[in-house]
Amino acid sequence: MKLLVDECIDRKFxxxxxxxxxxxxxxxxxxxxxxxxxxxxxxxxxxxxxxVDRNLSFQQNLLQFDIAVIVLQAKSNRLADLKPLVPNILAVLPKVVQGQAIIVNENNIV
Structure with a gap:
């Protein structure tokens, strides 16, 4: 599985x-x-x-794209705030569907 991380997220992530x-x-x-x-x-x-772009799914018709989107919701896009989301991201990776966005935060997956 190939993942692309947005430019506003620290590459160390x-x-x-x-x-x-x-x-x-x-x-x-x-x-x-x-x-x-x-x-x-x-x-x-x-x-x-x-x-981390929460508006992406509102600005784009994701159904027209053959890629799934994971939107991270954290206090900020700092590495320290995003790292706690990793277990939830790893849990959702096998379940994502192309053309859809899934929101992941520290407490749950939406």
Whole structure:
């Protein structure tokens, strides 16, 4: 399973996903690319896009993309605030569906 982590998330966060192929938006050379175009690029190479952008699912028709989206809800996008979400992210990875967004926070998965 291939994961793409949004550019507004610390690249060190990718270390939390042992056993997965993980890249950041910046590593792919896509920094600054807007969400619709980013999802179009990402769907060709990745299975899941991980972001903190809570508006993404409202701004884009995710059904038109062949990629699943995981939206992280934390106090901030700082690494220390995102790390506690990792167990819930790992739990949801096998269950995500292309064209849909799943919200993950420290307490649960929505």
């Amino acid at each position: 990718t270390r939390e996903f042992v056993g997965y192929e993980v890249k950041t938006v910046s590593q792919m050379g896509w920094a600054g690319v807007k969400n619709g175009q980013l999802l179009t690029l990402a769907q060709a190479e990745f299975d899941i896009f991980i972001t």
